[in-house]
Amino acid sequence: MDNNNNNLEVIDLRIIIKKIWSKRKLYFIVLPIVFVLSCAYILCIPRTYTSSLSLAPEVNNSSNIGGTLGSLASSFGIDLGNMETTDAINPMLYPDLMEDNGFVVGLFDIKVTTEDGSVKCSYYDYLTKHQEYTFWAKGFGYIKKLFQEKKATGVSKMINPYMLSKKQDGVASAIRKNITINIDKKTAVITISTEAQDPLICKTIADSVKERLQVYITNYRTRKARVDEQYYKTLMTEAKHEYEKARQRYGSYADANTDVQLASLQSKQDDMENDMQLKYNAYTAMATQYQAAKAKVQERTPAFTVVKGAAVPIKAAKPKRMLFVLGMLVLGIILSSLYIIKDDLLGKVNS
Numbered sequence: 001m002d003n004n005n006n007n008l009e010v011i012d013l014r015i016i017i018k019k020i021w022s023k024r025k026l027y028f029i030v031l032p033i034v035f036v037l038s039c040a041y042i043l044c045i046p047r048t049y050t051s052s053l054s055l056a057p058e059v060n061n062s063s064n065i066g067g068t069l070g071s072l073a074s075s076f077g078i079d080l081g082n083m084e085t086t087d088a089i090n091p092m093l094y095p096d097l098m099e100d101n102g103f104v105v106g107l108f109d110i111k112v113t114t115e116d117g118s119v120k121c122s123y124y125d126y127l128t129k130h131q132e133y134t135f136w137a138k139g140f141g142y143i144k145k146l147f148q149e150k151k152a153t154g155v156s157k158m159i160n161p162y163m164l165s166k167k168q169d170g171v172a173s174a175i176r177k178n179i180t181i182n183i184d185k186k187t188a189v190i191t192i193s194t195e196a197q198d199p200l201i202c203k204t205i206a207d208s209v210k211e212r213l214q215v216y217i218t219n220y221r222t223r224k225a226r227v228d229e230q231y232y233k234t235l236m237t238e239a240k241h242e243y244e245k246a247r248q249r250y251g252s253y254a255d256a257n258t259d260v261q262l263a264s265l266q267s268k269q270d271d272m273e274n275d276m277q278l279k280y281n282a283y284t285a286m287a288t289q290y291q292a293a294k295a296k297v298q299e300r301t302p303a304f305t306v307v308k309g310a311a312v313p314i315k316a317a318k319p320k321r322m323l324f325v326l327g328m329l330v331l332g333i334i335l336s337s338l339y340i341i342k343d344d345l346l347g348k349v350n351s
Helices: 002-022 023-045 062-066 068-075 091-099 101-105 125-130 137-146 166-178 199-256 264-302 321-340 342-350
Strands: 049-057 110-115 120-124 179-183 190-196 305-310
Touching: 023 264, 049 199, 068 321, 091 179, 091 199, 091 342, 101 110, 101 166, 101 264, 110 179, 110 199, 120 125, 125 166, 125 199, 166 179, 166 190, 179 199, 199 305
Parallel strands: none
Antiparallel strands: 049 190, 049 305, 110 120, 179 190
């Protein structure tokens, strides 16, 4: 009985293959049409390029406080251990900067140039005026504009990142789509990947994002130290001014009473000298604090190492034209075969 069933399956398979072979002319009709349509479609899709770079930021280690900076501060009698702070933003959160409108809008003014040099403009203008689209996307866009109300608004050079227009928000969304920032949890290496329709612009954006990210991280890491530096600089300036005034008063009084031997005048002169010395001690203390604060800024400034630089891509990343056409041809063969044997399949289902 099992042998009979196997024979029936073999016979059915042979019949199906024979039926497909008898209808082979259908493939000579379908496949050329699929090939032409696939090529026509995929050639309309704009080509895009990708570029990436890897950046290794310096990892902050609070134990290093006892190093060179600690030795310098201790010579002035200052303990920098109490000045050490902990970052509120973990490096793992750096990729989330692309979700912040302030950071993304800061990329609008990046100057870009196409590989052939035909376009030189800002990144914002490139995304709004120099993008290639499929003909059907252009058609839909034109129809959409017909039903949109035209708003006569002046163009402002100042953009509020947190109050964007609809057009600006669309550009910001496009930038988030074109730029990705990832960080390796084990090595803390930051990888910046960019996508653009021009290879040179692709590299330019990657380098620009790297620079903006470095500036952002540096400003964040040194913000507290820079505030302290400015604070001690102000105190030092005020202390110096007070010391100079006390010195001038003492000098004028001493010159005017050089030959006077009265005890009261001598006592007043001593008081003025002591006041001048106190002002001088305060000035030197503030100067020491200011120098330590400047050293702290340098200590907090992170160093960056480029592990892999961004290169101008040679080949387009997508669309994969040959793979797409090949996939469509395979799909055409499968659908054509199913169409030929549909009666047999339906017959088995009904039986």
